[in-house]
Amino acid sequence: MNRLAAASLALLIAGCTAAVAAPQSAQAPATAAGAQRAAFDMGPAYLPGPLPAGETLVGAPPAAGSQALQHDEALSAAGLALQGSARFRLAAADADLGPGAVPGAFSCAADVAISDRATPAIMHLLRRATADFGTSTSGVKALYNRPRPFTVNNRPTCVPNDEGALRNNGSYPSGHSAIGYGAGLLLASVFPDRAAALTRRGIEFGESRRVCNVHWDSDVAAGRDFAAATFARLQSDPAFREDLVKAQAEARNLISAAAPGAQACAAEAAALTGGRNEAPGS
Structure with a gap:
């Protein structure tokens, strides 16, 4: 990873929710890089740093007194009404970026248990x-340093242990939303027959941040914009294109990969449907 990409990933790590690290084995010494990998299950980014001129893609966050801010506040209130619900618990699960968490979030939508063993490519x-999608937002986050909703409404989040780190990190755009929507777009290109479900799950992964009370709706929408632009940018990278071809071939040749658990998938679907019904307009 080059120096600029490493710096951008450090910004992502400072601002994203700190997932609980998996226990390290005797063969994996407790180095800073090892701890980073345990909390954030990402590889080296394909691209060098944040999305260039990202501020021209989304502009500034909603201004005080604007209709856009009123919309953010209304949807924030709708998210707060979901606290304690199944959708709120799913939002807490979606906050995890640790080992296996992102592929786990998309396995039901893909109808394949995505894992190192079954789907290594x-x-x-x-x-x-995922590293590219997450780091794409870091420049604009630092530019605007927007306060997060929980610092304004003083209500709980779904990740109380991370509030200290998030409190001083910009809310706009949402890196988690960029990761989720980007992963949905990426996996839709790998499993084209599941494109609608995967893209929808990517949207909901970002919506989880609003339900969690750590991002405003406009943060989440801007994160999707960054994911779309980054996904387009990735198409020009030879290493990405080569890896995408390998992943698509692996998906076509899957014969006996385990399906995700039916009970867990039914619970996820119910949580997502309930969340949409309880927060109309989100």
């Missing part, structure tokens, strides 16, 4: 691209 592609 897909996992490799997803890990590397």
Whole structure:
């Protein structure tokens, strides 16, 4: 990873939710890089740093007194009404970027249990691209340093242990939303027959940040914009294109990969449907 990309990933790590690290084995010494990998299951980014001129893509966050800010506040209130619900618990699960968490979030939508053992090429592609989607927002985050909703409404989040780190990190755009929507777009290109479900799950992954009370709706929408632009940018990278071809071939040749758990997928679907019904307009 080059120096600029490493710096951008450091910004992502400072601002994204700190997932609980998996226990390290005797063969994996507790180095800073090892701890980073345990909390954030990402590979080296394909691209060098944040999205260039990202501020021209989304502009400034909503201004005080604007209709856009009123819309943010209304949807924030709708998200707060979901606290304690199944959708709120799913938002907490979606906050995790640790080992296996992102592929796990998309396995039901893909109808394949995405894992290192069953789908190594897909996992490799997803890990590397996830770093690109996440770091794409870091420049604009630092530019605006927008306060997060929980610092304004003083209500709980779904990640109380991370509030200290998030409190001083910009809310706009959402890096988690960029990761989720980007992963949905990426996996839709790997499993084209599941494109609608995967893209929808990517949207909901970002919506989880609003439900969690750590991002405004406009943060989440801007994160999707960054994911779309980054996904387009990735198409010009030879290493990405080569890895995408390998992942697509692996998906076509899957014969006995385990399906995700039916009970868990039914619970996820119910949580997502309930969340949409309880927060109309989100």
